[in-house]
Amino acid sequence: MKKATIEILYEDEKVLGSPTIGQYMVRCYDEDGDEISGSFHETIEEAEAEVRDYQKEEEDDDNES
Numbered sequence: 552m553k554k555a556t557i558e559i560l561y562e563d564e565k566v567l568g569s570p571t572i573g574q575y576m577v578r579c580y581d582e583d584g585d586e587i588s589g590s591f592h593e594t595i596e597e598a599e600a601e602v603r604d605y606q607k608e609e610e611d612d613d614n615e616s
Contacts, residue, residue, distance in 0.1 A: 554580045555602040557595070566591075577601045 558576040560566070566576065573593035581587050592598040 553582060553605065553608075554584070555605045556580075557598045557602060573597070577605075579605050 575598035
């Protein structure tokens with residue numbers, strides 16, 4: 552099962568030494584728990600939509616099998 556998390560960053564927090572586009576960071580993990588992608592979002596709604604899209608990908612993959 553794939554997993555995704557939403558992290559709320561501190562104001563002016565830097566990631567890898569750089570400022571981010573938004574306060575919300577989405578991390579996506581594969582079935583083995585390895586991080587495979589990440590993205591930044593300005594609103595919690597955008598972050599949630601990213602997580603739902605990632606979860607939908609898994610459903611679509613399961614339906615193709």
